[in-house]
């Protein structure tokens with residue numbers, strides 16, 4: 151679809167579209183105005199009672215667990231502060247650029263706030279942001295490193311190619327994944343237990359202000375994505391591609407050190423609770439932007455079936471089995487775990503793109519064989535061998551899992567002979583859109 155009318159003095163942007171969206175009633179100018187009205191001072195917060203309570207009312211373990219969680223916020227706020235510059239350059243409208251400039255100031259304020267708390271209350275660093283970051287670096291989880299590493303690379307890509315689909319992919323990562331899925335969930339978790347226990351009044355005051363800012367940022371991101379979608383038909387593809395890449399990492403961000411779940415349960419929530427909350431938020435923001443998660447083009451971006459809770463529980467099992475997330479050893483070959491893996495792989499195939507029904511057979515040197523039957527509109531995974539499959543793949547199970555987890559590259563495995571494909575390659579070629587992009 152093409153742009154019909156642009157902005158006029160910052161009034162709501164009207165693109166040519168078939169249906170009206172609730173987002174039409176929010177303008178970039180309103181969002182800017184809300185920023186002016188909602189200003190607060192990170193340097194004015196009084197942490198005197200927080201310091202006393204941090205020592206008197208938190209156990210040793212609670213201090214360690216809270217500091218781990220807050221460290222992710224300090225690192226994240228710093229990263230999103232400088233990460234926003236190419237977004238400002240790439241945004242098509244002046245009003246969008248101005249809002250993003252206010253957001254960048256907000257993120258700096260958030261970093262100042264977290265760094266003050268970490269130094270003045272938790273005793274980390276020497277008060278400079280650089281020292282705080284250096285000290286917390288070892289605490290960052292593997293998933294966190296992947297997500298924020300991707301933020302750095304998408305920023306470079308956006309500087310080189312400030313196109314509409316590239317900007318949409320970048321906004322998906324920043325505003326939908328980092329802010330709406332991760333930060334909002336973490337903020338809600340922290341403020342809930344601090345309010346319940348009536349602790350850390352200064353930190354809570356700051357967190358509530360941060361939450362208010364983040365809601366404005368997320369609202370902007372959803373509106374921008376919706377508007378970008380009207381400008382370029384490639385946008386849903388770019389959003390899907392980014393989500394396919396980063397969701398397995400996102401689910402792993404809150405994997406606690408040594409999988410010691412007390413880092414989360416000590417404060418009254420579980421790992422699954424937080425993943426469920428994050429997914430629910432992501433799904434609602436995607437819906438508002440006109441691109442529901444399960445209707446994005448191509449193979450599923452989150453190939454774990456069910457509602458958000460079931461998806462959270464399955465995702466945790468995939469992590470614990472070593473099928474996604476950080477590689478910590480050999481993946482599980484227990485039959486029920488392999489069933490979960492193959493159901494996930496099957497859900498990740500776009501059966502509508504199969505040229506005709508067929509079977510993909512996996513033969514492993516270090517695990518039992520499995521196959522996936524692709525029918526018309528259905529995909530089923532079963533243990534054992536199928537008769538006369540059009541495609542047989544041979545590999546070590548461990549290599550296959552590394553491929554599924556995004557730790558190894560299919561082309562390299564094929565080139566080195568560690569992954570071998572045999573059968574009706576014409577069927578594979580004609581059905582190639584069924585598979586997630588390599």
Ligand SMILES: [Fe+2]
Pocket residue numbers: 227230256257260360364
């Ligand atoms: Fe922030």
Ligand SMILES: [Fe+2]
Pocket residue numbers: 257329363364367
């Ligand atoms: Fe933000």
